[in-house]
Amino acid sequence: MATKVGILPKTMPSPETAETLTRGVRPFKATYKGQSITVDLPGYNAQDDSEGVHVGNDMSVVDRTLRALKENVDGI
Template identity: 45%
Template sequence: MTNPVCPTTGAPMQRGVRPMTLDYKGASITFDMPGWYCEESGESIHTGEDMKVSDRALNRLKAEREGLPSPEEVKRIRTKLGLTQEQAGELIGGGPRAFQKYEAGDLLPSRAIGSALALLDHDPSGLAVLSARPHPAPTSPSFGELRAGD
């Protein structure tokens, strides 16, 4: 992105990082938010990549307030169980890319995933129970999902 101009003043904006605070259910988190900033008006513009920073911070705060595991906790338990991210997604739930997203902080694990992780952290032998269950193989799209030319 080339240097944008401020929508309020028309002044050129500069790339930088500023502290930002988010609140959720009586708790707050302050983090460094990248973006384009106008020195004159205080306005800011944020790209999709910039917004990932605030989304991850909000997810971390929500996890803390809702009693869900943090990205670091998800990774710690998964590695303790000796699973790849894909294996964890297939056995515990969420699909093959879910644990990549949980561990990056891009997605909050559900309460069910959090509970399963807590149980497996306490008693890793429970993984044998999950492994013994049938897991559906990936399927091809049905006829109705195919489009002409696919």
């Protein structure tokens, strides 16, 4: 059964520091057995990129990237 994805707010307070985090993307380097790919990872980020919170499907881009790296490296 499909579920409806809601519209996420532009900002949220950090669960640890209460600092305002802003929705956006930042580079994330996924590595598997020495092979790396950098992807744009969505999430809520601090102004200085020291903290990030990922919700919903945010991590799916990393999951797909790691799967592709594994297939490439291991030949699966």
